[in-house]
Amino acid sequence: MKRFLYIFLYLNMYTCFFFGINAQELTLSLKTEKPISEGIKDSLQMQTTFEDFNSIKNETDTLYLKLQRMGFIESELLQLKKENDSSYVADFFLGKKYREIKVFYSEEDFTKKELQRVASEITETYFILPFETIPRALGMLTAIRNQKGNAFARVKLTQLEKGENGVLSANLLVDNGTIRTVDSIVVKGYEKFPKSFLKYYAGVRKGRVFNQKKLVAQNENLNSLGFVSTIKPPEALFRKDSTVVYFYLEKQNNNLFDGILGFATDEETQKLTFNGYLNLELNNNLNYGEQLLINYKADGEEQVNFRTRLTLPYILGTPFGLSGELKIFKRDSTFITTEQQIRTTYQIDPKSTVYVGYKRYESSNLLDEAIAGVPVEDFKSKFFIAGGTYIKPQNRKLFPVKTAIFLDMGIGSRKREGSSEDQFSVESRISNIFNLNYKNSIFVQNSTSVLFSETYLVNELFRFGGINSIRGFNENSIDASLYSVINTEYRYLFNEGVFIHSIIDVAYFENETAALKENLYSFGLGLGLSTKAGLFRFNVANGNSQNGNFSFSNTKIHISISSKF
Known part of the structure; x- marks a missing residue:
């Protein structure tokens, strides 16, 4: 033991x-x-x-x-x-520490502009790299070759040598591999997605050089369509003799119902009045990318505006599209004007579209007798129109469009009893969002319209004012032969569902029928809230003219909700 x-x-x-x-x-x-x-x-x-x-x-x-x-x-x-x-x-x-290296290259492999992304000192035959940046620089140069379709390209330094003066040098060797092109495109998740939007709107085409970075950007552009969303980035399958690109998409409900209710005080009766509009958009219900727009506005003072438009993009799979539009505007018992328009559009690239078309006006005088100083007459006018649009989207849920440019020009003539007169019109709208950071941004927009004519009638003038023009004024309450409005907003985003913004609007207009030239101003605040029902917006703005005095009675409250279904 x-x-x-x-x-x-x-x-x-x-x-x-x-x-x-x-x-x-x-x-x-x-x-x-x-x-x-x-x-x-x-x-x-x-x-x-x-x-x-x-x-x-x-x-x-x-x-x-x-x-x-x-x-x-x-x-x-x-x-x-x-x-x-x-x-x-x-x-x-350790030996000697080399702080930089002279890299000899061929202009057939890289241009000076491309090399500026990795080096600052560049000549026709070589560029200088800080030694510690070599891995990062080679990685960037490899990415550049990959973007040119050389999906398997490799870049490395060879023949490392020390010169007589102690300068370290090397040759840049590029192994391009096989250049890849997009041979097939497959859509997963939304098989009925209209393929023409991939080709013309996003710019993805068979036969183009494969570029992974560009494909990701094109994939994100599809989100701005509204009726589709991307599930994940595109993927590529490299076969021995072909390259197949896969897009993962999901159909989104993009029918829009939009309503605005406005409150204002009548300057004469001091009673509360109502104004507003209803807007209905039916988008891509037939999986064609088509759009049907129906819009109705009333300002509570017998002013009625009706508009309907049908848009058919990419007819027979081509970059050409068609759109037709009808507008009816009635002002109390003064006049009623009907506008008919048809356009043929052509998509130049994913961001740019041009069009030509025909526009026809017909207006009727509803007055029993003429009113002095108010030139309202029956007339008919015809215009050949041409213009274009440029839209740059961004991947932001509440603000999907970063830059938008619209230009419309028309040349034609107006006929009224006993006379005919040549006319020319120009309309433009330019907007941009300056993103200061994720939460802060500044929105700026300019809308300008001008009609050139020898004489003018009240019922052919442009009409502006309201939530989509200069805020703090009633909808379409201002007549103008020329006007220019600048809208500005400073926006603060609390999260992806809530934001507030300032309202500072400035406008200048001319009315040739009344020999009037005036400046307008508007100031206020706004709130945007994304809810299950849609985007809720609440705006308060006070509008005044250059010679007018400030009055709280000029304050307008606008409430709107855009609901998708």
Whole structure:
């Protein structure tokens, strides 16, 4: 029994001693032929404690690679010396530190403009790289080649040499691999998606050079269509003799019902009046990308505006489209004007569209007798129109359009009893969002319209004012032969569902029938809220003329909700 006890104690002592040895911490220090700066030590990020010798050996190899990348290309490990049972010293020879390298290149591989992304000193035959930026620079140059369709291109430095003056140089070698083109396009998730939008709206076409970065941007552009959303970035399947690109899309409900209710005080009766409009958009219900718009507005003072438009894009899979529009405007018992329009559109590229068309007006005087100073007459006019649009989308749920440009020009003539007169009109709208950061942005828009004519009638003038023009004024309450409105908003985004904004609008207009020229101003605040029912907007704005006095009775409250179904 006593013998068994001795054996048990001996085994316990041996086990404790064994684990004590193996649990002993090993350390590593660095030794060089010359002192190194604290900055280099920090860059090395050297580990100093280890559990076993193999870990020390791996860290030594890592240090060697780090020194090479830092410019100590002559460096070598002289020895890994054991000082005592737990301490090791890595003895390195560093040699000269090279701070930059001269890289010789061919203009057939890279242009000077492309090289400016990685270097600042560039000549016709070589460029200078800071030594520590070599890995990043080679990565960027490889990405440039990949974007040109060389999906498997590789860029590296060869023939590393030291010149007589001590300058380090190398040749840039580009292995382009096989240039890939998009041979097939597959849509997953929304198989009935109208493929013409991929070709003309997003710019994805068979036979084009494969460019992964461009495909991702084109994929994000599809989100701005409204009736489709992207599930994830596109993917490519590289076969031996073909490249297949997969888009992952999901159909979205994009029918829109929009209503605005406005409150204002009648200046004469001081009673509360109502105004507003209803807007219905039916989008892509036939999986063709078509749009049917029906719009009705009334300002509470017997002013009625009706509009309907049908748009058919990419007829027979071509970049050509058709649209037809009908507008009816009635002002109390003064006049009623009907506008008919038809356009043929052509998509130049994913952001730009041009069109030509025909526009016809017919207006009737509803007055029983003429009113002095109010030239209202029956007339008919015809215009040949041409114009274009430019739309740059952005990946923001509440503000999907970053830049928008619209231009419309018309040349024609107006006929009324006993006379005919040539006319020319120009309408434009330019808007842009300046994103200061994720939460803060500034929205600026200018809308300008002008009619050139020898004489003018009230019922052929432009009409503006209201929430979609200069806020703080009733809808279409201002007649003008020329007007220009600047809308500005400073927007603060609390999150993807809530934002507030300022309202500062300025306008100038001329009315030739009344010999009137005037400036208008509007100030206020707005709130936007994304709800399950749709986008809720609440605006308060006060509008005044240049010579008018400020009055709270000029304040307009606009409430709107845009609901998708």
